[in-house]
Every structure is written in C-alpha cells, then in structure tokens.
Amino acid sequence: MLKTDLRKKYIQKRKALSVDEALLLSEKIRESFLNYFKPLAGEKIHIFTPIEKFREINTQSFIEAFLEAGIRVFVPKVVDDHLISVEIFPNTEFETSSWxxxxxxxxxxxxxxxFDYVITPLLYCDQNGNRVGYGKGFYDGFFQSISAASKKIGVNYFNPDEKIDDVWEHDIPLDYLVTPTEVLSFFSGVE
Incomplete structure (x- = not known):
C-alpha cells in the first residue's frame, strides 16, 4: 500500500480505540520495551511525548520509569522547522505546542x-522496519544526524501486516518495533 493510504487507514484505526484501550495498550508496549531492552541507569533514551488527540502511544509512564531508574531522558522539540533534542529532568517545565x-x-x-535508544512515533511500520509517520520528515532528518549505533525503535498498537510500496531513498528504517504483543527486530547493524 502507498504511505498516503496507510496513513489514512491507521489514523482511522487509532481513532476507533477508546481512551482506555489506548492506555492499556500503551502500558503493554511499555512493559514489552522494558522487559526486552532492559535499559540501565546512565543510558540515554530519546523518546517522544504524545499527541493525545491522535491517540499516540502514551509515553508518560515510560518517561517516569526512565527518570526513576536514573536513565537520561531526551525529548524532541521542533524549533525553526528543525527537530532538536532537549534533555529533561523530573522538574523540567513543559508547555503545549500548537500541534x-x-x-x-x-x-x-x-x-x-x-543515544542508546530512540523511541519513535509512527502511524504504521511494515515487516522491513519502514515506517509511516505524519509525512513531515522530522525523524528521517533526525536519524541522519545521530549515531548509527543508536537503536531506532518504533512503538505501535498494530502489527506490520502490509508492505509499504513507496519507500523512498532517504527513508531510514527502524531497528525494532514494539507492539502490545511482541518485539520485532529489523536490526542489521553490529550490536
């Protein structure tokens, strides 16, 4: 399927989830991530904060668990159409953006x-680690700017059942996908 069609389809599938279903699935994803990767104090994790109206994976409990475990946490922020990485702490002040x-x-x-791990938002990921986001390209640019050793991990409510037919030359695939039921590895680098 084309990215535009997959984007529409998975936006609708997300909208069909109740708030409670989305929270439950988010917690299962968090547990799967923690059990599989076992992040340690001092490691660095870049993780998105969710757009609640789009029913993105609720990462707030991830962030709280990481900070409590002494893991360094970084979140993205768009400044002048460029994605930067801001380190956060328990007392960091937040504001709601126009998005x-x-x-x-x-x-x-x-x-x-x-970063040891980059937890990445997406609408869909196929069985090769190719992802469909909102089409702005922020994460493709971000992936190009970070160490190739950083593990790029997508989180999604849905399993990769369909192939993305229009993968572009500059698209950078994920290394892993965490769903409520499994962790899939697409990793081809050296660990």
Whole structure:
C-alpha cells in the first residue's frame, strides 16, 4: 500500500480505540520495551511525548520509569522547522505546542548525537522496519544526524501486516518495533 493510504487507514484505526484501550495498550508496549531492552541507569533514551488527540502511544509512564531508574531522558522539540533534542529532568517545565504536543519550555539543544535508544512515533511500520509517520520528515532528518549505533525503535498498537510500496531513498528504517504483543527486530547493524 502507498504511505498516503496507510496513513489514512491507521489514523482511522487509532481513532476507533477508546481512551482506555489506548492506555492499556500503551502500558503493554511499555512493559514489552522494558522487559526486552532492559535499559540501565546512565543510558540515554530519546523518546517522544504524545499527541493525545491522535491517540499516540502514551509515553508518560515510560518517561517516569526512565527518570526513576536514573536513565537520561531526551525529548524532541521542533524549533525553526528543525527537530532538536532537549534533555529533561523530573522538574523540567513543559508547555503545549500548537500541534498539541507537550514540549519542554527550553529551546536548548542537548547536542547529544549518540543515544542508546530512540523511541519513535509512527502511524504504521511494515515487516522491513519502514515506517509511516505524519509525512513531515522530522525523524528521517533526525536519524541522519545521530549515531548509527543508536537503536531506532518504533512503538505501535498494530502489527506490520502490509508492505509499504513507496519507500523512498532517504527513508531510514527502524531497528525494532514494539507492539502490545511482541518485539520485532529489523536490526542489521553490529550490536
């Protein structure tokens, strides 16, 4: 299927989820991530904050668990049409952007380029790790700017049942996908 068709289809599938269903599935995804990857204190995780109106995976409990475990947490923020990475702490102040995303008030880019894990938002991911987002290309640009050793991990409510037919030359695939029922590896690099 084409990305535009998959985008429409999976936006509708998300809308069909109740708030409670989305929260339950998000918690299952968090548990799967923690059990599979077992992140450690001092590691660096870049993780998105969700757009609630789009029923994105609720990552707030991920962030709280990471901070409690002494993991360094970074979140994306769009500044001047560019995605930066802001390190957050338990006392970080947040504000809601025009997109409805809770973002740090700070516009200071951390300058980090090596993360142990980059937890990535998406609408759909196929069996080759190719992803469909909202079509703005922020994460493809971000992936190009970080260390190739950073594990790129998508999180999604749905399993990869359909192939993306219009993968582009500059699309960067994920290394893993975490769903409520499994963790899939597309990783082809050296661990």
């Amino acid at each position: 409805g995303i809770s973002e740090p008030v700070s516009n200071v880019d951390s300058g980090e380029y090596h």
